[in-house]
Amino acid sequence: MEDLIYRLSLLTENKVIAETTKEKIVTMISHLDSKYGISLNEENGSRFVTHLAMALTRIEKGEGITEVSDTMIKEIELEKNFAAAKALAEELERDIFKTEFPMQERYFIITNLLILMDE
Numbered sequence: 001m002e003d004l005i006y007r008l009s010l011l012t013e014n015k016v017i018a019e020t021t022k023e024k025i026v027t028m029i030s031h032l033d034s035k036y037g038i039s040l041n042e043e044n045g046s047r048f049v050t051h052l053a054m055a056l057t058r059i060e061k062g063e064g065i066t067e068v069s070d071t072m073i074k075e076i077e078l079e080k081n082f083a084a085a086k087a088l089a090e091e092l093e094r095d096i097f098k099t100e101f102p103m104q105e106r107y108f109i110i111t112n113l114l115i116l117m118d119e
Contacts, residue, residue: 001029003042004049011053021056025049028096036088038116048112055105056097068104076111085113 008022029049032038040049058065076082089109093101101109 001040004029004040004045007046007049008053017053017057018060021053024056024097025053028092031096044116044119051108055101055108059099059101065102065104068107073107076107079114081114081117082110085110085117088113
């Protein structure tokens with residue numbers, strides 16, 4: 001977890017993300033570990049945490065995002081833990097980030113949660 005916090009600190013120090021974004025993601029990392037036993041580290045969480053930080057920043061700035069194909073969405077929805085990952089993503093949006101993610105970003109979060117749940 002320390003490596004991920006360091007990564008977020010670098011993004012904050014270089015003014016790529018806001019301090020509040022860093023704090024929300026650190027809260028999410030702790031929440032996933034304490035409530036769900038999902039422990040993020042540099043190996044399994046670096047891409048997820050970095051993308052999430054950038055997604056939150058894009059949302060705050062009102063910038064556009066890349067579309068997710070319908071085919072990819074259908075594949076994600078067929079995963080065995082999809083319902084649990086979707087519920088967790090919605091919980092994170094509501095309770096930690098206090099913002100609604102666009103569908104494309106939500107599916108990226110769900111995909112990463114599915115990977116973490118399968119570990």
